[in-house]
Amino acid sequence: MTELVLFWLFAVVAVAGGIGMLLNLRNTVASALCLVLTMLALACLFVLLLAQFVGVIQVMVYAGAIIVLFLFVIMLLNMERDTLGAETYPVVKVLAAIFTVAVGIKLATVVATLRTPWAEVDEAFGTTREFGQALFTDYVLPFELASILLIAGIVGAIVLAKQRLE
Amino acid sequence: MSEYVGLGLFALLGSVVVAGMLTAAIVLGPKLRFSEKLEPFECGERQLVSPYQRFSVKFYLVAVLFILFDIEVVFLYPWAVVFRDLGWFGFVEMGLFIVVLAAALVYAWMKGALDWS
Amino acid sequence: MDPVLVGKAVFIFLVTVGLFGPVMTWIERKQSALMQDRVGANRADILGLRVIGLFHPIADAIKMLTKEDTVPTGAHRVLHALCPFIAATPALISFAVIPYGGTYTAFGREFNLCVADLDYGVLYIFAIGSVATYGSILAGWAGNNNWGILGSLRASAQMISYEVALGVSVIGMFMICGSVRLTDIGLVQQETFRLFGFLEHFGWIAPGTGWVDAITLPMWGILLQPLAFFIFLGAIMAENKRPPFDLPEAESELVAGYFTEYSGMKFGLYLLGEWTEVVVIAGLVTALFLGGWAIPWVSDVALIGFLSGLVGSDWGNLLAMLVHVGVFLVKLVFMIFFQMILRWSLPRFRYDQVMNLGWKIMLPLSLANILLTGLAMLVVQEVTS
Amino acid sequence: MSVPIFYYQALAAVLFALGVLGVLTRRNVIVIFMSIELMLNAANLSLVAFSRLWGSIDGQVFVFMVMVVAAVEVAVGLAIVISLVRNRDTVNIEDTSLLRW
Numbered sequence: 090m091t092e093l094v095l096f097w098l099f100a101v102v103a104v105a106g107g108i109g110m111l112l113n114l115r116n117t118v119a120s121a122l123c124l125v126l127t128m129l130a131l132a133c134l135f136v137l138l139l140a141q142f143v144g145v146i147q148v149m150v151y152a153g154a155i156i157v158l159f160l161f162v163i164m165l166l167n168m169e170r171d172t173l174g175a176e177t178y179p180v181v182k183v184l185a186a187i188f189t190v191a192v193g194i195k196l197a198t199v200v201a202t203l204r205t206p207w208a209e210v211d212e213a214f215g216t217t218r219e220f221g222q223a224l225f226t227d228y229v230l231p232f233e234l235a236s237i238l239l240i241a242g243i244v245g246a247i248v249l250a251k252q253r254l255e
Numbered sequence: 256m257s258e259y260v261g262l263g264l265f266a267l268l269g270s271v272v273v274a275g276m277l278t279a280a281i282v283l284g285p286k287l288r289f290s291e292k293l294e295p296f297e298c299g300e301r302q303l304v305s306p307y308q309r310f311s312v313k314f315y316l317v318a319v320l321f322i323l324f325d326i327e328v329v330f331l332y333p334w335a336v337v338f339r340d341l342g343w344f345g346f347v348e349m350g351l352f353i354v355v356l357a358a359a360l361v362y363a364w365m366k367g368a369l370d371w372s
Numbered sequence: 373m374d375p376v377l378v379g380k381a382v383f384i385f386l387v388t389v390g391l392f393g394p395v396m397t398w399i400e401r402k403q404s405a406l407m408q409d410r411v412g413a414n415r416a417d418i419l420g421l422r423v424i425g426l427f428h429p430i431a432d433a434i435k436m437l438t439k440e441d442t443v444p445t446g447a448h449r450v451l452h453a454l455c456p457f458i459a460a461t462p463a464l465i466s467f468a469v470i471p472y473g474g475t476y477t478a479f480g481r482e483f484n485l486c487v488a489d490l491d492y493g494v495l496y497i498f499a500i501g502s503v504a505t506y507g508s509i510l511a512g513w514a515g516n517n518n519w520g521i522l523g524s525l526r527a528s529a530q531m532i533s534y535e536v537a538l539g540v541s542v543i544g545m546f547m548i549c550g551s552v553r554l555t556d557i558g559l560v561q562q563e564t565f566r567l568f569g570f571l572e573h574f575g576w577i578a579p580g581t582g583w584v585d586a587i588t589l590p591m592w593g594i595l596l597q598p599l600a601f602f603i604f605l606g607a608i609m610a611e612n613k614r615p616p617f618d619l620p621e622a623e624s625e626l627v628a629g630y631f632t633e634y635s636g637m638k639f640g641l642y643l644l645g646e647w648t649e650v651v652v653i654a655g656l657v658t659a660l661f662l663g664g665w666a667i668p669w670v671s672d673v674a675l676i677g678f679l680s681g682l683v684g685s686d687w688g689n690l691l692a693m694l695v696h697v698g699v700f701l702v703k704l705v706f707m708i709f710f711q712m713i714l715r716w717s718l719p720r721f722r723y724d725q726v727m728n729l730g731w732k733i734m735l736p737l738s739l740a741n742i743l744l745t746g747l748a749m750l751v752v753q754e755v756t757s
Numbered sequence: 758m759s760v761p762i763f764y765y766q767a768l769a770a771v772l773f774a775l776g777v778l779g780v781l782t783r784r785n786v787i788v789i790f791m792s793i794e795l796m797l798n799a800a801n802l803s804l805v806a807f808s809r810l811w812g813s814i815d816g817q818v819f820v821f822m823v824m825v826v827a828a829v830e831v832a833v834g835l836a837i838v839i840s841l842v843r844n845r846d847t848v849n850i851e852d853t854s855l856l857r858w
Binding site: 258270272280281287317332338339353 | 374377378380381382385389436437438439440441442453456457460461464465467468469487488489490495525529532533535536539540543544546547550551552636637638640641644723724727728731732735736739742743746747749750753
């Protein structure tokens with residue numbers, strides 16, 4: 090029962106954050122903050138799903154780093170003074186809405202067939218230790234490849250951002 | 256899940272206290288407002304330039320480095336916890352990872368992304 | 373709801389926020405007076421009673437609450453009110469995972485002196501701390517002020533720079549303890565190790581030599597990971613933006629930095645957050661590096677056993693609990709005092725020095741520390757097994 | 758577990774749809790990036806829910822990989838935005854139809 094209440098609470102916050110992000114036409118900073126709200130609600134949902142470690146990492150990485158980067162860019166470039174005018178033509182909007190609803194319905198019909206009961210898990214499920222054991226034995230290759238991706242990201246960002254700096 | 260009850264209670268206490276202080280201050284404080292008082296503080300001068308200007312891209316580079324190293328740290332936590340079980344194998348794999356990212360740091364260093372003068 | 377849990381939560385909240393938070397204004401003034409050889413804050417009185425200036429926190433609170441709350445024109449009103457909240461709350465709620473005692477059984481109940489003994493204890497504090505960054509990034513932006521926005525940028529760049537060094541520096545401790553749960557880390561630090569045990573393992577002296585067994589050291593983080601301790605302390609103080617890392621609010625350059633446009637209690641909340649964070653830092657350093665609630669060379673079991681022998685099992689456990697909380701608080705106060713000494717004795721860094729320290733010194737050093745710790749642990753494992 | 762798996766997946770679907778809507782209707786490049794983040798997060802929720810459903814940790818490891826990709830994508834993407842603003846002084850996606858300038 091408690092779980093159901095908590096689920097609805099976090100679900101509503103998450104969706105509200107997402108909608109808030111879309112509807113803030115003027116203020117990009119407010120959009121970013123709405124997204125933070127969604128991220129935090131999702132982290133709580135992760136904890137509800139016993140993925141405690143991933144939940145706390147979600148806060149650290151998304152709320153603590155990625156959105157901070159967004160805010161930096163918004164502040165650095167001073168987007169607030171840029172006027173974007175009307176946000177796309179109405180026809181496109183309607184088409185987009187129809188497409189989105191179609192995607193949503195399709196996804197929902199697929200997942201609606203899920204009737205499997207929740208698996209029984211022990212106390213250790215989702216703890217840092219169990220996570221580490223999986224990541225550093227079965228998933229060593231993706232982990233090492235992640236470092237290549239990260240170095241590519243750093244080099245790319247520096248090259249792009251420093252261009253014409255001097 | 257009993258630990259989360261404590262956590263929730265603590266979070267509730269903290270936010271209620273802060274919110275209470277904020278509202279109390281807004282209710283209790285005097286309200287004498289005139290346009291000079293509400294000007295942004297500029298040591299008594301009028302504000303000549305808007306604070307909303309473009310800033311150095313240095314700040315962006317620091318933030319990018321931060322994000323990528325944050326990811327690295329996030330990988331280090333589970334690794335540290337299972338380090339004893341992994342033994343030499345774990346040491347070598349994380350050694351490779353750290354070396355690659357240290358190379359990224361050196362690259363940023365050489366490119367001057369860390370210079371503030 | 374469990375009354376014991378409520379009791380634990382309320383107790384530590386009152387101690388950290390209700391007691392230490394406000395008293396910090398007094399400690400800070402008294403401490404600076406001590407350092408500068410003056411008498412210090414001693415003016416506030418109630419009916420002529422001064423009690424070495426202890427009424428100053430009360431006077432401060434009343435003053436903050438009754439000051440006018442101004443919002444400058446052109447400011448973003450909602451964010452302007454939200455920022456102090458975002459800045460102060462994380463500090464207030466992060467003490468929940470810090471254990472201030474071990475586990476005790478008395479009167480058929482088990483007492484575990486930690487409000488929320490989370491599996492990812494330390495990471496919770498880091499995650500909450502990273503959310504606090506918003507409080508300083510947005511404060512200047514919301515206030516429509518040149519000083520404010522410059523302070524904001526400096527503050528956030530500094531905070532994120534040191535977050536990396538902070539996260540990397542404690543890894544060595546996690547490797548040794550095999551856990552990020554703070555109670556586990558506390559338990560590991562109760563143990564002792566033989567300082568000259570390696571002589572025996574290499575076969576240089578015969579096993580069972582008396583003096584080798586006699587010279588032991590507690591497995592405190594500060595002894596096992598001295599480099600990590602200093603990096604951690606420096607990084608976390610830089611996170612808190614107190615002197616000598618107070619670049620974002622350097623009075624002589626940026627007026628008051630990102631909270632230039634804040635008055636009354638909103639300004640007070642930034643200070644409250646800062647001071648509470650000093651307490652949290654002290655608690656975290658104590659739990660990670662100074663053995664937490666442990667008395668050196670005396671394990672929990674030994675102490676409980678000794679006291680149970682004196683006054684019976686139930687009261688012995690409760691007495692041990694009191695002793696441990698006392699020990700933890702002594703270490704906490706010491707760490708607070710240590711931070712104050714640093715605050716008043718070091719000059720402010722230049723901005724490029726701050727950034728260089730974070731990225732070019734602390735980060736490489738702590739990465740090297742991880743590799744060295746790993747190597748040392750593996751070698752020890754090979755030798756002893 | 759009193760909450761059916763369907764609820765979690767439906768929430769993930771809704772969040773994903775919101776992200777799609779954002780990408781299709783907004784013109785501010787930065788908001789489009791945020792919408793992509795929202796979609797990635799919806800996928801994360803789905804992965805975590807499935808990981809709990811089967812009692813296997815693998816889904817959570819994938820969430821980690823998604824986070825790595827998201828971080829790198831944002832770092833490079835926003836660097837492109839910065840260089841776009843430098844060169845063309847705009848964040849409007851429709852002003853960037855040229856492949857070179």
